[in-house]
Amino acid sequence: MTQPGKVLLIGSGPGDPELLTLRAVRMLASADVVVYDRLVSDPILQMAPKSARMISVGKCPKSHPVPQDEINEILYAQASAGYTVARLKGGDPLIFGRGSEEAGYLMDRHIHVEYAPGITAAQGVSCVTGVPLTHRGLATGVQYVTGHRQSNKVLDLDWKRLADPDTTLVVYMGVANIGQIAVGLMTEGLSDQTPVLAVANATTNKERRLVSKLGSIAHDIRSAEMGAPVLFIIGQVVSLYDAKSTSAILTDLEAEMPAIAHA
């Protein structure tokens, strides 16, 4: 009988391979099989063992993704065949990553699961731009929400709770609904002058930045033709953004394609 394998739920961070943890690197190096999402960057995939079987389950906003049930089955099939399976996700597997759903499915079937946390996109943006997520006098805390709406459903967010001028609001997967998000926040009292930083493909050589205000962000995003994945940081901390004093994290890739700041 085959010894069962295991599944390693690994956060690959925002894109720059230098933002992997040592734990993530070690786990990835031990993989027989790598199951990866669309947002895992190519330089990170290249860190997998040459012998590893690579399985893409990438979810594209406009194409049919591999359904979650099927991803669960792939992970289970590979692990129960005795393989060490690296499940690579963008960001952190336990923040908007559905990692806990996959882990629950596997543990119910007696598959051993281990985790490596990842730097979130918000932290990646923060570190390439110098914009903090908290700052004395500007933000006493930070909230992460998703602006993604399931098809045919209304975006169901508690605008009253989110419209807090003393907290930094980070919106993941919000580019399609940023107009509705901005209106919701302004209706509940957040000023239209609240600064907003939008960053696409943070920490990669495709990074693009846009600094705007809540009242104009929807228009500015359309004009700039920024597409997913875009992360929004909304709040007074964005006033600390200084285009001159910040630099892209990928020093070696900068020359090829510099980060574009639209002020």
Added chain:
Amino acid sequence: MTQPGKVLLIGSGPGDPELLTLRAVRMLASADVVVYDRLVSDPILQMAPKSARMISVGKCPKSHPVPQDEINEILYAQASAGYTVARLKGGDPLIFGRGSEEAGYLMDRHIHVEYAPGITAAQGVSCVTGVPLTHRGLATGVQYVTGHRQSNKVLDLDWKRLADPDTTLVVYMGVANIGQIAVGLMTEGLSDQTPVLAVANATTNKERRLVSKLGSIAHDIRSAEMGAPVLFIIGQVVSLYDAKSTSAILTDLEAEMPAIAHA
């Protein structure tokens, strides 16, 4: 004239050295001087170059910390003397780390600043316990707040916004005020049955865990005599905690001092 040095603001994560990013490791290895907080673990300090000058500016809850102004001056003095200064902080330097205050002070004086993000304590807890920060049907988002109160001041948190049964609430530095925090949340409608996970020294060999409910957490923390640093995760996601299926991240240190789970 001496060429100016620079300051590298480095997140050292929750404690386990394996949770450093590759970027943090590279930056630390380049340091002439290391300025570190109390929450940076010994195994991480041992990763500094043997030749580096080590300066502790550790803040202890019950002793006089080095004032922030003085930390700023130390960083400036070392960098302007031409040294590469690694400023090591627990967690992430731009989330409750006052990293942006230090960066602002230095950039105003034309000192170059770079960042390495770090895994937050919440992410560390999440990955050693398997408790996610978001989960479909249990938590649509996550909020990070600090439960620390400046001396002689009332803990000034917006309980109405924080008492959200659909969001995970992460409280940093809250052990001294957890009674007041629990009452504030329950007064604004959060059930006394809301599960709470408290973890001290997450991901280190001194890690201790306690699973409780909002109505009893203050009593249980006192009984367990858990001291700072304690991180609280409050919300329905804690119902996914399963003592049997989770393991400490520091496999090699487990034998010495296992994590204690009080259920």
